[in-house]
Amino acid sequence: MQELENKVAVVTGGASGIGRGIARALAAAGTHVVVADVEGGPAKAVAAELEQKGIRSLAIDCDVTERASVEALADRAWKEFGRVDLLCNNAGVGAAGPLTETPPHNAEWVFAVNVFGVFNGCSVFVPRMCESGGPGHILNTGSEHSIGIPFAGMGIYTATKHAVLGLSDVLRRELEPVGIGVSILCPGVVRTEIWNAGRNRQEQFGGAQQSPEEFRNFVAEGMDPDEVGRITVAGIRRGDFYILSHPEIRPIVEARYQELLAAFDKQS
Ligand SMILES: NC(=O)c1ccc[n+]([C@@H]2O[C@H](COP(=O)([O-])OP(=O)(O)OC[C@H]3O[C@@H](n4cnc5c(N)ncnc54)[C@H](O)[C@@H]3O)[C@@H](O)[C@H]2O)c1
Numbered sequence: 001m002q003e004l005e006n007k008v009a010v011v012t013g014g015a016s017g018i019g020r021g022i023a024r025a026l027a028a029a030g031t032h033v034v035v036a037d038v039e040g041g042p043a044k045a046v047a048a049e050l051e052q053k054g055i056r057s058l059a060i061d062c063d064v065t066e067r068a069s070v071e072a073l074a075d076r077a078w079k080e081f082g083r084v085d086l087l088c089n090n091a092g093v094g095a096a097g098p099l100t101e102t103p104p105h106n107a108e109w110v111f112a113v114n115v116f117g118v119f120n121g122c123s124v125f126v127p128r129m130c131e132s133g134g135p136g137h138i139l140n141t142g143s144e145h146s147i148g149i150p151f152a153g154m155g156i157y158t159a160t161k162h163a164v165l166g167l168s169d170v171l172r173r174e175l176e177p178v179g180i181g182v183s184i185l186c187p188g189v190v191r192t193e194i195w196n197a198g199r200n201r202q203e204q205f206g207g208a209q210q211s212p213e214e215f216r217n218f219v220a221e222g223m224d225p226d227e228v229g230r231i232t233v234a235g236i237r238r239g240d241f242y243i244l245s246h247p248e249i250r251p252i253v254e255a256r257y258q259e260l261l262a263a264f265d266k267q268s
Pocket of ligand 1: 012013014015016017018019036037038039062063064065090091092093094113117141142143144186187188189190191192193194195196197200219222225
């Protein structure tokens with residue numbers, strides 16, 4: 001999607017971190033931005049900041065795990081802007097811990113946000129984008145965990161980010177004939193509030209929880225989320241499928257595919 005000026009984007013999880021970085025970079029490119037998030041106050045603050053750049057921006061409360069909430073988001077976006085050209089399915093949560101010790105309700109929460117949130121976004125917005133006509137684009141936020149060697153202690157999160165890669169890769173083939181491009185953003189560590197994702201865990205998944213401080217310290221070493229936003233918008237403009245913000249993760253990707261190819265060699 002080369003032309004971004006005067007287009008309309010919806011960014012889920014746009015109130016914080018990478019989503020806010022993407023929203024800022026889009027606004028700088030002249031794109032009108034809907035900031036969709038479960039955190040209404042911060043979303044409004046981001047929308048107000050973006051309007052200073054001379055574009056239209058609107059904050060809309062949305063829980064991506066609830067299909068009705070995503071439908072209401074789409075209804076409102078079309079009512080206010082008449083179209084949506086770019087959907088960024090970015091809202092996501094992290095959870096750490098050994099796979100077999102993960103409480104089932106926590107695993108369900110991470111899948112609900114990271115996988116069903118992306119599915120809800122795509123399946124609610126794409127038919128409406130097709131009806132509106134014209135080129136469109138879907139950006140799904142994956143992770144280094146979508147493409148590299150998995151880290152121990154991140155089992156459920158890794159599984160969800162593999163799922164985001166799988167559905168994005170199929171979607172790009174299904175949507176090519178209708179002129180909708182698909183990208184997956186696969187960042188390494190980014191300095192965001194993901195360390196404390198449990199602040200938004202819904203009651204049905206066990207309610208809010210505080211995260212350990214060491215996770216905060218780990219994330220604090222990461223890339224500036226505004227830089228990730230600029231890289232992402234450049235990748236969307238080029239129509240890249242894989243958007244790779246962290247060149248240093250290349251060795252974990254190479255190692256993964258070398259192991260796979262070596263298994264073919266060994267077994268043939
Ligand atoms: N920070 C990293 O190191 C990193 C690395 C790779 C990928 N990611 C991915 O980036 C994306 C954004 O995370 P971040 O790091 O910016 O974290 P963040 O916590 O700073 O931002 C996430 C945003 O999503 C919102 N959110 C959470 N649950 C939601 C729900 N059910 N519905 C709607 N909004 C919801 C939060 O309120 C928050 O505003 C996630 O998909 C995450 O998995 C992060």
